[in-house]
Amino acid sequence: MPTDQLHVGIEVDGAGAHPAAWRIDPDAARDALGGAGIRRAVAAAENGGATFVTIDDSLTPPATGPATRLDAVVRAAFVAPTTSRLGLVPLVHPATVEPFHLASQLGGLDHATAGRAGWLVGAGPVPGARRALDRPVAEGADLLAETADVIEVVRALWDSWEDDAVIRDTATGRYIDRDRLHAVDFVSGGTGATAGPALRTVPDGVRAPFSVKGPSIVPRSPQGHAVVFAREGTVPAGAADVVLVGFNADRPTAAPDVTGAATVLDLPVTLDTPAATAAQRRADLDGLASDGAGAGFVGSAGDLVELLRGLRGVVTGVRILPSVLWTDLPIVVRDVLPALRVDRAVPIPRPGATLRDTLGLGRPANLFAASGSTR
Amino acid sequence: MTDRQYDFPRPDAQVHFGVFFQGVNHHTIWSDPASGSQLDFETFRQVIQTAERGLFDAFFLGEGLRLRESHGRIHDLDVVGRPDAITQLAALAAVTSRIGLVATQNVTYNDPADLARRLASLDALSGGRAAWNIVTTDNAWTGANFRRGGWLDHEQRYERAAEFVQTAQAVWDGGPQGPADRPEAVRVSGSTLDVSVVPTTPRSPQQHPVLFQAGDSPAGRDFAARYAEVIFSAHGSDLDDALAFAQDIRTRTIAAGRPADDLKILPGTGFVIGDTPKEAEEKARWVKEQQVTPATALSLLGQVWGEDLSTYDPDGPLPAHDPVIDTIGETRGSPRRRQAAGDIARQWRARAEAEHLSIRQLVIAEDRSRGFVGTPAAVAERLIEFVRSGATDGCNISPWIVPSGLDDIVDKVVPELQSRGAYRTEYTGTTLREHLGLRPPVTRRDAGEPAAAVVAR
Numbered sequence: 001m002p003t004d005q006l007h008v009g010i011e012v013d014g015a016g017a018h019p020a021a022w023r024i025d026p027d028a029a030r031d032a033l034g035g036a037g038i039r040r041a042v043a044a045a046e047n048g049g050a051t052f053v054t055i056d057d058s059l060t061p062p063a064t065g066p067a068t069r070l071d072a073v074v075r076a077a078f079v080a081p082t083t084s085r086l087g088l089v090p091l092v093h094p095a096t097v098e099p100f101h102l103a104s105q106l107g108g109l110d111h112a113t114a115g116r117a118g119w120l121v122g123a124g125p126v127p128g129a130r131r132a133l134d135r136p137v138a139e140g141a142d143l144l145a146e147t148a149d150v151i152e153v154v155r156a157l158w159d160s161w162e163d164d165a166v167i168r169d170t171a172t173g174r175y176i177d178r179d180r181l182h183a184v185d186f187v188s189g190g191t192g193a194t195a196g197p198a199l200r201t202v203p204d205g206v207r208a209p210f211s212v213k214g215p216s217i218v219p220r221s222p223q224g225h226a227v228v229f230a231r232e233g234t235v236p237a238g239a240a241d242v243v244l245v246g247f248n249a250d251r252p253t254a255a256p257d258v259t260g261a262a263t264v265l266d267l268p269v270t271l272d273t274p275a276a277t278a279a280q281r282r283a284d285l286d287g288l289a290s291d292g293a294g295a296g297f298v299g300s301a302g303d304l305v306e307l308l309r310g311l312r313g314v315v316t317g318v319r320i321l322p323s324v325l326w327t328d329l330p331i332v333v334r335d336v337l338p339a340l341r342v343d344r345a346v347p348i349p350r351p352g353a354t355l356r357d358t359l360g361l362g363r364p365a366n367l368f369a370a371s372g373s374t375r
Numbered sequence: 376m377t378d379r380q381y382d383f384p385r386p387d388a389q390v391h392f393g394v395f396f397q398g399v400n401h402h403t404i405w406s407d408p409a410s411g412s413q414l415d416f417e418t419f420r421q422v423i424q425t426a427e428r429g430l431f432d433a434f435f436l437g438e439g440l441r442l443r444e445s446h447g448r449i450h451d452l453d454v455v456g457r458p459d460a461i462t463q464l465a466a467l468a469a470v471t472s473r474i475g476l477v478a479t480q481n482v483t484y485n486d487p488a489d490l491a492r493r494l495a496s497l498d499a500l501s502g503g504r505a506a507w508n509i510v511t512t513d514n515a516w517t518g519a520n521f522r523r524g525g526w527l528d529h530e531q532r533y534e535r536a537a538e539f540v541q542t543a544q545a546v547w548d549g550g551p552q553g554p555a556d557r558p559e560a561v562r563v564s565g566s567t568l569d570v571s572v573v574p575t576t577p578r579s580p581q582q583h584p585v586l587f588q589a590g591d592s593p594a595g596r597d598f599a600a601r602y603a604e605v606i607f608s609a610h611g612s613d614l615d616d617a618l619a620f621a622q623d624i625r626t627r628t629i630a631a632g633r634p635a636d637d638l639k640i641l642p643g644t645g646f647v648i649g650d651t652p653k654e655a656e657e658k659a660r661w662v663k664e665q666q667v668t669p670a671t672a673l674s675l676l677g678q679v680w681g682e683d684l685s686t687y688d689p690d691g692p693l694p695a696h697d698p699v700i701d702t703i704g705e706t707r708g709s710p711r712r713r714q715a716a717g718d719i720a721r722q723w724r725a726r727a728e729a730e731h732l733s734i735r736q737l738v739i740a741e742d743r744s745r746g747f748v749g750t751p752a753a754v755a756e757r758l759i760e761f762v763r764s765g766a767t768d769g770c771n772i773s774p775w776i777v778p779s780g781l782d783d784i785v786d787k788v789v790p791e792l793q794s795r796g797a798y799r800t801e802y803t804g805t806t807l808r809e810h811l812g813l814r815p816p817v818t819r820r821d822a823g824e825p826a827a828a829v830v831a832r
């Protein structure tokens with residue numbers, strides 16, 4: 001699926017992707033208490049020509065650093081009306097949100113953005129979630145199975161209304177054709193007690209099954225399905241539309257071994273500034289807090305341009321994770337993206353295009369309409 | 376109407392408006408060419424911006440967590456399908472600057488850690504304009520969409536609501552106030568939950584989202600009296616009924632240890648405005664005919680009879696047989712109150728015979744108009760009477776058509792209220808709490824100020 005153009009996404013949560021970013025830039029962390037920070041970050045990304053932004057999130061705070069963080073879907077919705085081309089991709093963890101609500105929220109985001117919504121599928125354990133939610137939260141192998149089930153039921157809910165279900169037939173007085181709405185009747189894997197108060201007492205390590213009746217309370221959205229982004233290895237093959245692959249500093253432009261999905265390379269970025277070299281900045285950050293994600297790219301804007309040029313045809317896109325948002329993002333927008341635009345190495349999203357259009361992904365067929373099933 | 380004279384114990388009280396977007400019932404007209412999309416963001420933008428131009432306190436979204444059914448099939452005659460409330464309000468926050476944003480959210484099928492966080496996020500992003508309309512629908516039919524299923528005993532619905540709200544208040548009180556803060560976990564334990572939550576969301580300029588409540592049972596009213604700051608009632612068209620409701624609520628509020636005016640009352644109300652009384656009456660008749668289509672007349676009749684009557688002739692007589700059910704209001708997701716089916720059927724048949732009414736004519740005649748019909752001046756006078764007699768604090772307007780349904784109210788009724796000194800001429804605050812004239816949240820009042828006896832454990 002890679003073409004000779006490279007899509008650029010940018011992670012815009014908080015003060016930056018490095019866990020010590022907030023200590024370098026306390027103002028950005030303060031902006032995260034309201035709407036100013038996210039609004040400014042997506043404006044910079046859109047004006048710079050990025051294809052999408054991701055918004056990191058967790059129900060519970062990270063192990064270190066500031067706890068303050070607003071819900072990612074709510075933040076994405078807040079910037080929907082102030083953007084027109086940018087894909088908005090909040091992280092939602094499949095194990096901590098009700099699947100039915102998840103489908104409504106992202107379906108709603110797709111309506112509010114006229115088709116620019118994505119879902120970054122959260123992965124890994126969420127410390128403290130069991131105590132916060134008063135129910136077991138899947139981990140390890142159970143979490144992989146749970147994630148697959150949640151993606152499946154969410155996609156089914158997105159299909160539970162056919163596109164043309166609202167008919168407004170004044171002759172018969174029918175607002176909808178109810179034969180174009182479908183129960184999803186989904187039952188997940190798992191063992192033991194399912195619904196009911198007993199869920200509270202299911203021991204850790206046991207995956208309780210869940211079921212969803214449907215249909216959704218939100219009609220099918222402009223894209224049919226929000227674009228599903230997931231990290232490699234966290235979902236079954238084919239479950240995501242876009243697979244995020246890790247950056248290998250030893251083989252930076254090696255093609256990822258992923259089939260059946262668009263690929264986006266996750267690229268932590270620390271850039272040279274007039275005040276300090278990238279290597280110095282990175283060392284300072286790592287001295288304040290260690291970053292499990294790996295250093296990624298550390299160097300000049302010019303070298304980053306060269307790296308990105310070399311990734312054309314190798315991956316569908318990159319997701320830039322700026323170490324310190326308001327240090328690295330402005331350089332990406334000022335010195336990196338324009339250089340790539342000059343030789344058409346990056347596409348320029350059209351206003352009004354859906355995220356699927358921009359990424360060259362098709363609009364998914366409807367599970368129920370395709371099978372001809374009528375409830 | 377009554378010719379009773381009312382006292383005005385609150386001679387300076389102001390009328391407050393909210394707008395309820397939009398009933399998924401037959402009062403919403405979708406068949407008229409002027410009826411816009413129920414989903415496109417533009418429709419929502421136009422309605423909320425009209426309301427803000429009219430200096431409304433709040434814009435309000437309802438919620439139902441399972442699609443309504445009639446006789447075992449999805450109900451297809453009314454508007455159905457709407458955006459997720461908090462998501463949509465967050466988007467609308469970006470195109471408005473003052474108006475409050477009220478999300479109806481259920482306590483049985485949400486997790487307090489998640490919902491408190493989402494509401495606080497909306498509150499922070501909107502600069503203190505968020506509110507939560509607390510509802511308790513707990514039936515297992517709705518629960519079929521959720522992990523826990525229908526897990527809660529109906530009698531416990533307000534126990535759950537209380538524990539849920541206490542958790543939310545504790546999370547909001549315990550949130551980080553500076554960028555480097557790492558708050559302690561908040562622990563709440565009760566009969567319906569036992570949670571430990573580390574708050575991540577800051578307090579907004581209004582401290583907590585404003586708490587609304589909609590639910591009319593005695594337990595619901597007691598819950599409102601203890602926790603809510605605004606009650607979204609169904610008592611707004613008949614002044615005697617509204618006064619009795621308000622008196623009941625005030626008694627319960629005082630019994631809960633709060634000042635009587637701590638809880639504002641905004642009933643859901645429809646309006647039909649005409650430049651002359653005759654024009655208003657004609658328009659009201661037209662609205663009713665649009666609302667009660669032939670198919671809807673048969674559907675409403677079928678709710679009373681408990682069976683599918685869609686093959687009857689809407690212009691013919693009522694069924695000769697008795698209802699097949701004892702109690703109406705059991706229909707899934709139906710807005711109807713529980714009543715004895717046989718009694719209603721007898722009344723309806725008697726009236727149809729006496730007045731020579733067809734099914735549709737009878738249903739139209741029985742469809743209580745929930746609101747005000749008249750000229751802008753007459754409606755303004757009537758609203759002032761409600762508010763100054765202490766029956767309500769204004770109303771939550773349900774337009775019967777969007778996006779144009781507020782235009783007459785904003786352009787014609789609001790100026791009439793303003794010229795009588797009963798409506799603001801500009802926003803004087805920035806938060807919803809300020810618009811409504813509310814005190815700080817009960818958990819955040821200084822000692823000496825009246826507060827509820829309730830504090831999160």
Ligand SMILES: Cc1cc2nc3c(=O)[nH]c(=O)nc-3n(C[C@H](O)[C@H](O)[C@H](O)COP(=O)(O)O)c2cc1C
Nearest residue numbers: 437438479510511512589590591592595607608609
């Ligand atoms: C005016 C009014 C509007 C309501 N709107 C909603 C709504 O949008 N969604 C919902 O789930 N419940 C709504 N409810 C009802 C609640 O579901 C309420 O919690 C339920 O009726 C149970 O409470 P009760 O037994 O005290 O009436 C509304 C109730 C009233 C009076």
